[in-house]
Amino acid sequence: QEKLTFLHTLYQRLVAGCVLIKQPEGILDRFSWSELRAVLQENVDALILDLNRANEKISHLEYVCKNKSDTMKELQQSQEDAFSKMAKQMKAQESSWQKEKKYLEQQYSGLLGEVHARAQEYQKTAEKTKEKIYVLEKRREKFAFENVSLKNTLMEVQKEHSSLLAACALLAGALYPLYGRSCAMSSQRDLLQDQVNIYELVNQEIRTLVHALSDVEENNQDEAKLMKRKFKGLICVFRRGVIAVLAANRLKILARSSSSLFSWVNSFKEGIGILVCIGDSKGKHNLSSHEEEQIHCVEALSWFTSSNLRAAIISSVTELQDVVNKTDPKPWLSGHSLVSAARNSFSKLMNKLNVIMETVPLESNRSITSLEKDSLVQRLAHGLHKINTQALEGGFYDRLPIMKNIAFLQKQIFEFTQRLHTAEVERRSLRLKLAELKWNFSEMKKEADKARSLQEQLNMFKQSKLITHERFESAWEELNNALHREHQAQVLLNEQAQHLQELNNKLELHSSEEADKNQILSETVKRLSEAKMELRRKDQSLRQLNRLLTQLEQDKRRLKESIRDAESALCMAAK
Structure with a gap:
């Protein structure tokens, strides 16, 4: 222990x-x-x-x-x-x-x-130089006076330079975010255009399916309805021509009233550009191309050297310049006042630029009259509504909306399923009838074999001559009855064979129709599944692009943080 x-x-x-x-x-x-x-x-x-x-x-x-x-x-x-x-x-x-x-x-x-x-x-x-100094003293006084005047002009130029720099900073800060938004909207427009194209393809496939399913109804149309449809197509062609003429006239008016100088396109982002315009443009009134080019160059030169624009910019940025030049011991208050002054100066600058950049359109009454009741645009819209209504009533499926086409397609598929069900029921009943006919045919064969055996017995009796008269009559009667029954059976057999052939033909017809319908339905289901798969792929690619964009933004933030850390480390190393 x-x-x-x-x-x-x-x-x-x-x-x-x-x-x-x-x-x-x-x-x-x-x-x-x-x-x-x-x-x-x-x-x-x-x-x-x-x-x-x-x-x-x-x-x-x-x-x-x-x-x-x-x-x-x-x-x-x-x-x-x-x-x-x-x-x-x-x-x-x-x-x-x-x-x-x-x-x-x-x-x-x-x-x-x-x-x-x-x-x-x-x-x-x-x-000797004393005498020269006296002369130079007089020149110095003269140069001092000129220096004072030059200092005043230099201060004014510096003030104008700082004002123009502040205005350029405000406009650059407003321009580049707008350009970034336009780039983002352009990329979103491309994605939406792809989605619209896919939607149009799916819509076209649905319309072709509707046409394929409504072939029976279209085959029953008469010539008057076809002529009416052709006439409606000509009306649509005429409407397209009228709309093209309207668009050409509007483009012509826009070209006359245009004040654009050039358009800048980024080489890294093709198709996305910025339009640069000039102010104080007077427009072009039926001039030749050479005269228009000369007037355009003169207007651009006057706009680049415009005193009104310079005065407007300098007067708009005075409040911001006062805040920038003033030294405030409180940085938070100075920052708040700086932001408010920048906001006020930018609003004044935009108001004055709005006044300077305004150009009166040549035919402004058209933009007003185009919205009236009896204008050509309103008439075209009313006519389009009328044509679409008539096409809907007449059964022109190429002008139906997509939802009505889908509803019609669902209705046709439901009818096809009902027909398939009825065809299946008929096929089963025909099979039962065929089995019954085969059984009757086998019974008739048995009766025929029995009649042959009786005929053979009768022949044997005749050859033997060992029979009585009553027995011979009974045998004869029985033989006649057997032959009559055989004849009836043969007739019935022929009728049933003919009926069986008709039933086989009907069965083959139903099976061929069923195969065609199954093929059409399988094609429709296949196309719809392909369209769904394509939409899923597009959604998946869009999600992948969004993930890549977020990952790139995160990488950009990480790079910025690493650059800041490196700068701070360099500053510390320099200290």
């Missing part, structure tokens, strides 16, 4: 690494001598391993310290050698400086003699 107690306390100290409070004696009963011995053996092995590792670390650290001390001694020795070399170089340089000093003193003594001789000459020339 004492051994167990000692070993238990030793085990607790090994586990905890410190002296523990004595445990109650009841705990010792839980461990046996073999268990305590195994646990102690494991802990002793672990402590020996830890001790070996610690000894290895100590030897490694001693080796590292020895190497570092050796390197420190080598560095100290090399530093002492470098200091001795520098001392020798300094002594040699000091001796060379002493020699140069003596040479320079001799040279300066010779130069002083020359200076004294030249001083006398300069004294004479000084008297």
Whole structure:
């Protein structure tokens, strides 16, 4: 028991690494001598391993310290050698400086003699220059007056320059986000155009399916309806011509009233550009192309050197210039006032630019009269509504809306399923009738075999001549009845064969119609599934583009953060 107690306390100290409070004696009963011995053996092995590792670390650290001390001694020795070399170089340089000093003193003594001789000459020339200085003094006063006037003009030019710079900063800050939005809208327009093209393809496929399913109704149309449809097509062609003429006239009017100078297109973003216009444009009134080009160049030159534009910009940015030139000790208040001043200056600038850039259209009354009740545009819209209504009533499926086409297609598919169901029921009934006819045919064959056997018996009786008259008559009567039944069975068999042939023809016709309908339905289902798959692919590609865009934005933010970190690190390194 004492051994167990000692070993238990030793085990607790090994586990905890410190002296523990004595445990109650009841705990010792839980461990046996073999268990305590195994646990102690494991802990002793672990402590020996830890001790070996610690000894290895100590030897490694001693080796590292020895190497570092050796390197420190080598560095100290090399530093002492470098200091001795520098001392020798300094002594040699000091001796060379002493020699140069003596040479320079001799040279300066010779130069002083020359200076004294030249001083006398300069004294004479000084008297002559006094007279010139008097004349130059008068010129200086004149130049001072001119300098004051130039300073005033320079201050005005600097003020104009700062005002123009502030206006350019405001306009650039407003222009580039608009350009970015236009680029984003252009890309979104391309995606939407792809979706619209896919929608048009699906719509066209649905219309072709509707035409294919409504072939029976279209085959029953008479010539009057076809002529009416042809007449409606000619009306649509005429309407297209009228709309093309309207568009050409509007483009002509826009070209006359256009004030564009050029259009800039980014080389990295093809198809996305900015139109640059000029102000104070007077328009073009029936001029030749050469005269229009000359007038356009003159208007552009006057716009680039416009005093009204410069005065408007300078007067609009005065509030912003006052805030920029004023030094405020409170940066938060100065920033708030700077933003409000910039907002007010930008609103004034846009109002004045709106007044300057306004151009009166040549035929503004057309834009007003085009919205009246009796205008040509309103008549065309009314006619289009009327033609679409008549086409809807006449059953022209190429002018029906997509939802009505889909409803019609669903109706046709439902009718086809009903017809397929009825054809399946008829096919089953025909199969039952065919089985019944086969059974009747087998019964008739049995009757025919029986009649043949009776005929053979009759022939045998005639040959044997051993039958009585009553027996012969009964056999004759039975034979006649059998022949009559065979004849009736043959007639019935022919009728049933003919009926069976008709049923087979009907069954083949129904099966061919069913195969055609199944083929049409499978094609429609296949096309609809392909359209759905195409839409899913487009949605998936759109999601992938959005993910790539977000990833690029995140990469851009990370690059900006890394650049900022690098700049801060460079600043810290420079400090």
